[in-house]
Amino acid sequence: MEPFTVHTGTAVPLRASNVDTDQIIPAKYLKRISRHGYEDALFAAWRTDPAFVLNDPARAGATVLVAGPDFGTGSSREHAVWALQDYGFRVVISSRFADIFRGNSGKGGLLTALVEQDVVEALWAATEADPTLPVTVDLTARTVAFGATTASFEIDDYVRWRLLEGLDDIGITLQSAGLIAAFESRRPAFAPRTA
Amino acid sequence: MGKTLAEKVWDAHVVRSAPGEPDLLYIDLHLVHEVTSPQAFDGLRTAGRPVRRPDLTLATEDHNVPTIDIDKPIADPVSRAQVEALRRNAAEFGVPIHSLGSAEQGIVHVVGPQLGLTQPGMTIVCGDSHTSTHGAFGALAFGIGTSEVEHVLATQTLPLKPFRTMAITVDGQLPPGVTAKDLILTVIARIGTGGGQGYVLEYRGEAIRALSMEARMTICNMSIEAGARAGMIAPDETTFAYIEGRPKAPSGQDWADAVAYWRTLVTDDDAVFDAEVVIDASELTPFVTWGTNPGQGVPLAGRVPAPEDFTDPVDQEAARKALAYMGLTPGTPMREVAVDTVFLGSCTNGRIEDLRAAADILRGRRVADGVRMLVVPGSVRVRLAAMAEGLDRVFVEAGAQWREAGCSMCLGMNPDTLAPQERSASTSNRNFEGRQGPGGRTHLVSPQVAAATAVRGRLSSPADLDAA
């Protein structure tokens, strides 16, 4: 996983609350067998509407999604995180996240920045006024900065540490590789092998 | 204070433990199938990580495989893609695989035990909830999600918080004609589909000790249907006799060492469970489901319940929905419910003993007109063993279809499905809406009840045939 310290990019204002994971990625895409390549699946139903914000050419290349409260509710599918990342998002900003989605995001390396709803509103207004407005998310300082505004965001200390270090669950476990090897040397001789 | 069986196995596998953190648990055996593994392998590939212990990993193809014409390419493109991805991944990462057509292919939870890979005291995981099956050997075995599959592939460990423990003590003896399936369906109806949540269930008591390994696997298999993480049964002479001589069983001095260790895998007398349930085996009767979850069951001698029979408003609503979906009228005797299809198979009841029990009932009898019966062995080995005993002829002469091995109609990922509104008596483990095909209606039953039902065309026990 790539370490996350400071990220600057343009934003997409998603003026919707209660965006569930079925909206983020509809169930029909779950039949795929890959871990990547879900960019076309992100908000697939909504993207059939030409007026949907992601279809606005001015939003091309944006990396920060700014969503209404209760983002990521519903089914626990990890594909929701993969689709956001594959599309290019590195950060989702919202005033409330669903727990499982937030957990999955932390594991996958997608930063979920929890801010007050008035910060969301201010960010929506600012990026709608100027789609090229850079938004800087500083994980070390726990701040979101845009224009003249700097607001702080909340994130779990443990998740923050993992993101800063660029460690996924496997990376963390592999830091104990020595202990795993020591355990293996103690396993009984009769323990079966598949090959 | 003493330890429970589950705690002993857990403690023997802790690689790293720190206050406030999950334990890092070593995994002795990782079983892999085509549905839940592709993204895990893809994740390894992206991160440039190898499979740490291919020699503790085994892949098999089961969920998607057809049960006829297995020499032809799989027709459904999604199924084919999953199976082909597994083959590529196994080859690339050096994981042993038993593919369609090989003598060791079969349902992942049938293959592990029959190879002798499933042994007491092990930790066993698979991206599949019915991994609990392997607990019948006194192993701590549980299902995991796809990111955990990747974690185990890369590290052979899992960070886990300890489970709670529940004892399910079954005293006395099962009456004749009452099987392990009836017992576990009764347990689930008793504690509810959420009753085991967060627990490892340990089945104990006289009735459990008397069961064969096949029957113990049936019971542990369905622990997940009570919401539990795992089910376990302490190993004993029955367990050792089942394992001895199998291809992956220890031999010579290793066998002696193994058995000596396995004998220590019992719950200490002074150990304390977090919860306990006691059941009197002598009161049990053949049990079948009427609804759309495995907890919605009644004795076969009973009737379809009415929503008002339940006190909890949530249960009433669930019953109303289930009755509508199942097309059943409250008060109907279960024995009058007519079926279109009988499915004998799955990781719950697709083993040789299950096929024998059903064949004993079908021998010299005919499947009722208008009823189709599918017999799907749990593995190729089970299939071959059944054929060596002539069971295939019994089934075919009775008018049943004798199929190749796989999950088949347990979940209908292959072409074996129910049509909408079609009703089945099934020896599998889940009667969820649409599980065996969209709109299909499933009654969970034992192999004996399945066979008798096939003959009468209505839900029946073998005793009903003698009476007729």
Ligand code: SF4
């Ligand atoms: S037989 Fe059914 S329950 Fe068992 S592994 Fe296959 S699909 Fe799952």
